[in-house]
Amino acid sequence: MLAVEGVSVAFGGVRALDGVTFEAGPGQVCGVIGPNGAGKTTLFDVVSGLRRPVAGRVRLAGRDVTGMPALRRARAGVRRTFQRTQVFGRLTVAQNVLAALDWHGGGGGLAADLAGWPGRRRIERERGTRVAEVLDLCGLTPLRDAYAAALPVGQRRLVELARALADRPRLLLLDEPTSGLDAAQTARLAEVVRALDTTVLLVEHDMRFVMEICDRIVVLDLGRVIASGTPAQVRDDPVVRAAYLG
Numbered sequence: 001m002l003a004v005e006g007v008s009v010a011f012g013g014v015r016a017l018d019g020v021t022f023e024a025g026p027g028q029v030c031g032v033i034g035p036n037g038a039g040k041t042t043l044f045d046v047v048s049g050l051r052r053p054v055a056g057r058v059r060l061a062g063r064d065v066t067g068m069p070a071l072r073r074a075r076a077g078v079r080r081t082f083q084r085t086q087v088f089g090r091l092t093v094a095q096n097v098l099a100a101l102d103w104h105g106g107g108g109g110l111a112a113d114l115a116g117w118p119g120r121r122r123i124e125r126e127r128g129t130r131v132a133e134v135l136d137l138c139g140l141t142p143l144r145d146a147y148a149a150a151l152p153v154g155q156r157r158l159v160e161l162a163r164a165l166a167d168r169p170r171l172l173l174l175d176e177p178t179s180g181l182d183a184a185q186t187a188r189l190a191e192v193v194r195a196l197d198t199t200v201l202l203v204e205h206d207m208r209f210v211m212e213i214c215d216r217i218v219v220l221d222l223g224r225v226i227a228s229g230t231p232a233q234v235r236d237d238p239v240v241r242a243a244y245l246g
């Protein structure tokens with residue numbers, strides 16, 4: 001589903017990424033770990049289209065998207081959450097998710113609005129159903145009418161995840177999703193991520209969480225992939241132990 005092939009990014013003399021290659025198959029959860037400055041954020045920027053690599057390719061479902069800007073990549077089904085949560089504080093939780101659903105317009109203009117065009121009502125119903133599904137999946141149904149600004153950071157993070165999931169993305173990039181979550185919310189998040197059929201790329205410092213939910217892990221150090229494999233393979237890799245896990 002996602003293939004990163006020989007990707008390099010340089011900032012002046014610093015090689016933030018240096019020939020990074022890995023794949024994440026359909027529906028797989030792929031963790032990216034590494035010490036500070038390893039290149040994780042830069043990798044996310046390349047995969048989401050915010051930064052163009054100086055060398056290498058990014059493919060989504062076989063299609064080369066290396067030169068495709070972030071907005072078009074988002075339309076192609078790539079969603080990203082950020083370390084700093086981005087939700088609409090003045091909207092309720094349900095409205096936040098509704099706003100994330102792609103709106104292709106009801107058509108028919110004012111006349112259709114006034115007539116309450118049946119097709120439009122059907123679309124609204126479907127959107128309402130999808131919002132309810134996603135809220136349920138993320139454990140947010142009891143909070144559906146709460147204003148997002150009033151929520152603690154852990155719950156805002158779940159709202160952001162719900163927004164990212166609303167449109168059934170093909171590839172979901174999660175940047176430090178557990179930060180600010182308590183143990184119960186982290187457990188819920190693990191359940192939600194595991195239940196998705198979306199391909200997930202995940203940057204995370206909480207090793208227990210990473211080991212528990214990832215199918216594959218890529219270990220970066222100074223911009224290079226120093227190991228990759230299943231959680232057990234990575235945990236037992238002597239190079240990883242020396243460089244990172246200690």
Ligand SMILES: Nc1ncnc2c1ncn2[C@@H]1O[C@H](COP(=O)(O)OP(=O)(O)OP(=O)(O)O)[C@@H](O)[C@H]1O
Nearest residue numbers: 011014015016034035036037038039040041042043
């Ligand atoms: N805009 C930039 N200009 C110059 N150097 C940068 C820039 N962004 C990142 N770097 C450098 O590139 C390297 C990789 O940074 P990056 O932020 O991708 O690492 P990271 O693994 O996400 O780190 P962290 O865990 O601290 O977020 C670092 O040496 C960093 O200083």
